[in-house]
Each structure stands twice: as structure tokens, then as C-alpha cells.
Amino acid sequence: MAAAGSAVGLGNVWGFPTQTASNGGAAFLLIYLLMMALLAFPMLVAELTIGRYGQSNPIASLRKIWVKNRLLATILGSTAMLTASMILSFYAILAGWLIGFALAPVLALVGLDSIANWLTTFGTGRNVLLTVCFMMMTVFVVRRGVSDGIEKWSSRLMPVLFVLFLILIAYIFTQEGATLGLEMYLIPDWSHVNGGLVVNAMGQAFFSLSLGVGAMMVYGSYLGKDVNIAKTAGQVAVIDTGVAFFAGLLILPAMFVAKNNGVQIFNEVGELISSGNLVFVVLPSLFQSMGMVGEVVGVAFFVLMVIAALTSSIAMLEVPVSCLQEETQIQRDKAALVLGGLILLLSAVIAANFESLFDWVATASTLYMQPLLGMCWAVVLGWVWSRKALLDEIKQGNPEIETSLFWRIWPWYVKFVCPVAILMVFVYPFV
Ligand code: TRP
16 A cells, blocks of 8 residues: 555656646557556566565665675665655655645635735745645655554545546536547547657656656565565556546546636647646636535645655655665664755755756656666566576565466566667667
8 A cells, every 4th residue: 555655646647647638648548558567567566576575775675686796786776766866856846736726725715815826826936835845744754754654544545536536527527628638538649659659658657656766665675575566566556557547537628628618728739838737727727617616626636635745755755765774874863854855955946947957857857767777677687686586585475476477477578578678668769
């Protein structure tokens, strides 16, 4: 459940629908589903297995496997740690907006309209302030080590978010224009498929399953030896994909309904305007169209999203914190505070230079670094780790695995197919 909580976040509700809408709809959805099944899922099993074997932070876990090349293992682990921090630095800005949208209706209700307005209007001041709030929440949870409590809450609340999605989907289809969105989402137009789309789909799949940066290794190290890793990974991937699919089923139709209601979604050439902002324009307009009920639903939705984002952000911060804590013997408390502060500083720089930095940091860390690091883990697992040791590890919690179809395919698949496939996706646009 904790790993599912880390996986479900803004990637599902903001990243996936935005990417789908800006990459032509159904064609992206299909390539994304392929990427999930063929690359992200096998890599999730790989990361969880490495982590459980290592029983430690990602740097130490990698070193335990790559005994002969401890230096390289340390360098790769540290790169993962830095990438996780980079992801958190832009994620916190987005998550801050969620806080703004959760607070605004309440403030408006008690007459503080101008503050409510400020909180929901793009601006450096508000971006920085809300990012600080979100980072403080993240650091608070990681410092106290109260992640357990948060996970329990989130496993209770995430089903509520899911039901809310279903209700909103039912509502949106009573509105004019929704079927246009449904068509875009489900009827593929293959002319949209190109190298760029495939790279985007792969990056989105890696982001959504929190792969590449060691977060899933940390979660793997928390798994008991009686846990069936392949099954757990399967459940996480299905829950994560399900939430993303339903988010798309809501947001694409909602885009066209909003357009029908006079909100500008496309420019004259038919391209999406300000795609990063899309969800934050479409959803409030949806809630507004529902009248008074919409206010309540809107607050509930954004509060739940803040919690979903928090279960993701603690997973990101946990990566550098666990490394620093175990590598330097510094206390967890201090490690969380220091690293949280440094990452917040980076966030503030990004927020202050939003136009020039935000997309760059998000693209570099998620689209490129996550799959490339994933490729390194595939190489470590396939070429460095002995097959016998790997089997011994994955057998625990699943004694019959040796004779299963999974074991006949997966080790070979991760060794040969995954690294080549990831590389090919990157090279393809250039050939
Ligand atoms: N998967 C999360 C989402 O979809 C984001 C996330 C959590 C993440 N932990 C991560 C992304 C670690 C990369 C690395 O929102």
C-alpha cells in the first residue's frame, strides 16, 4: 500500500492527462499502456528486488550487489539520489498549487476573496509561499518518521478519491462537449505517433511508477522476506495505471466541456495552451459549473490530492535522507531538515525563474534521467548480479517462482530487452 501511495500522485492526475491531451489522446494512451506493461512493470520488480536484497539505502544496496565496483555503484546511487531531489524540487511547486486550490474556496466563503484569488492566480509570490508550505509538510512527516501513519491514512483516503473520480466522470458526461473528449481519449489517430511521443510515454510510465531514482529500492528494503515481490509489483502497477486511466477519463472530457463553457483551452492552431496549467484550469472550471455542491467537491478533491502528493513527496525525500543518514551516521531528524531545506532552496530558484527553469528541470529529471537510471539498474541486475543470488532473493515470499513462466522470461528480459529497448526509444527520434 505504501508503494502504491508513492506511485499514485500528481503523475497520475496532472502528468498523465496533460501528456495524453498534448500528444493526441488515444494513441498516447495505448503507447503508454504498452510502456507500462513492457518496460515499467519489469523494472519495478527489479528495483523492489534490489532494495529488498540490500536491506538498506539505494547506494548501499547497489554496492552490496556490485561488490567488485563499489565506486561505480556509489556514483550511480548518488546520481539517483540527486535526481530524486531534483524531482522533488519541481514536484513541490505543483503540489503547492493544490494547497492553494484546496484553501481558496474556504477563504472565499469567509469573505477573504482577494486572498483566495491570489492563491489561485499564477505568480511568483504565491508559488514560493505554497511550495514552502508543502515542503514543510513533507519534512515534518519524514522527520518524525510518521510515514506509517500517513500511509494508513492514505490507504483509507485513496479509495475515497477514486469514488470521487467516478462521480465526477458520471457528472461530466451529462455536460455538453464531453463526448468529444471521450473520442480523443479512446479513438486513436496514429498520425500522432512519432519518436517524441514514445519518449514521452516512457518517461511518464517511469515517473508514474516512481522508477529509476531509488525510491522503489527504499520501499523494497522495507518489504518483509515473506512478500511476493512480483505480485506486489503487479498490484502497484495496476492500481497506478487504473488511477491514471480514470483521471484521463475525467480530464479529457472536462477539457472540452470547459471549452464549451468559454474557457480557452486551445489556441488558433488547435494546440493546447499552457499545457502545464491545463489541469489547474479545467478542474476548477468543472467544480464551478456544479454550483454550491461543486465548492464542497472541489475542496474535498484538492485536499485528497494534497495527501496523494504528500505520500509521493515523502518517498522522494526518503531517498536522499536514507542515504545521508546511513552513509554519514547523521541523525534522521537532522538529515531530513538539512536536505528538505536544500531542496526547498532549489524549488525557490525554480519558482522565481519559472518560465526558463520549470520545464527544463522536469524534462531532464523525469524524461531522461529516470529511464536512463532504470537502464543502469537493468544492467546491474542482469549482468552484475549472479542469477543464483537473484533467484534466492526473489524466491523468498514466492517459493514456486522457479518453475513459473515469470522466472523463465523476466531475468532474461531485464538483462537483454529492457536496456536495449530503453536505449532504442532515445535513439529512435534521431534515425
Ligand atoms: N509516482 C509519483 C506520481 O505519479 C511521483 C513519485 C513519487 C516519484 N516518488 C517518486 C517520481 C520517485 C519519481 C521518483 O506522482
